[in-house]
Amino acid sequence: MHAAALDAPLPSYRPWIGAGLVLLAYSLAGNWLVLPGYRRFLEGGGSAGHGASDLALIWGATRTILWMLSFHLGALFLAYGALAAQGPAVRRFRRLFVAGGALWLALWAIPHLPGPYTALFAGVGTVILLLTVAAFLGAASHARRDAGVLAPRGEPWLIAAMFFFALATWDVCGLGSVGRILRPADELRAASQDLVVTQATKLLVELALAWTLLAVAILRRSRAA
Structure with a gap:
């Protein structure tokens, strides 16, 4: 039974690797595409400024949140793709890794933690x-x-x-x-x-x-x- 599991087809890992690379590229490009607008938002006291529509505010917030998470999600996707390439032998570890990684990203997204540290x-x-x-x-x-x-x-x-x-x-x-x-x-x-x-x-x-x-x-x- 163990041998049959090892001989099973490998799960597709290339889409995960590709998505991870795209997210890592966005994490770098965001320094020019997203960060300037985010700084203007902070300098404006957390408001979009006069004349800005709600749609523009939502679009800017979405891009900013995705940029802030892009490196972490990209690394998670790359790690999952690398684990998927190892086949069914690491299926249990792969699932535990995704659960642990998602839990940590949820904790990481908390902006303020109780101190002192x-x-x-x-x-x-x-x-x-x-x-x-x-x-x-x-x-x-x-x-x-x-x-x-x-x-x-x-x-x-x-x-x-x-x-x-x-x-x-x-x-x-x-x-x-x-x-x-x-x-x-x-x-x-x-x-x-x-x-x-x-x-x-x-x-x-x-x-x-x-x-x-x-x-x-x-x-x-x-x-x-």
């Missing part, structure tokens, strides 16, 4: 630190057990990607502590503005390096398969 940053940061150590130790143990086999499959590139993801995680925590983003009314917040910009720039570079190394690891693994 200092304890949350400290608590989750500590958990992430422990998970980071566990991930590197697990990778080292796996590499020792299968030495000589993992290198062609991209595992060294994966460990390098993990390194830069770890640095990016630390820099996010730094924005909350040293960067004072959790205390916008603090007098030190204005003094740390240059630090926030510098830290955010480093974070962006680290994420770019991490995703690049992860992509290389996945490509090497697919070629070695």
Whole structure:
């Protein structure tokens, strides 16, 4: 029965990949197509301005909401497409992933969450630190057990990607502590503005390096398969 499930036709994944790519393209294009109008809306005190019809307001709000969700939905569609390409063997995981992803997007869409967040940053940061150590130790143990086999499959590139993801995680925590983003009314917040910009720039570079190394690891693994 398990073999029959594995031999079943693969679900179509290309439409999900295509839709994800379109949404990611819109998330980028929205910086020029949507963001200027949204800024004018905010500068006008949250009103569409004189002479604007209700239809124009609805159309602008729809484009803005879609833009704000476009990257997250695009990533969800791409992930689902990648899982669909793996066939029936991951059907249960695929369903759980969609449910979990949709739940998180619903929570993410909440504009304001109760604070303060200092304890949350400290608590989750500590958990992430422990998970980071566990991930590197697990990778080292796996590499020792299968030495000589993992290198062609991209595992060294994966460990390098993990390194830069770890640095990016630390820099996010730094924005909350040293960067004072959790205390916008603090007098030190204005003094740390240059630090926030510098830290955010480093974070962006680290994420770019991490995703690049992860992509290389996945490509090497697919070629070695």
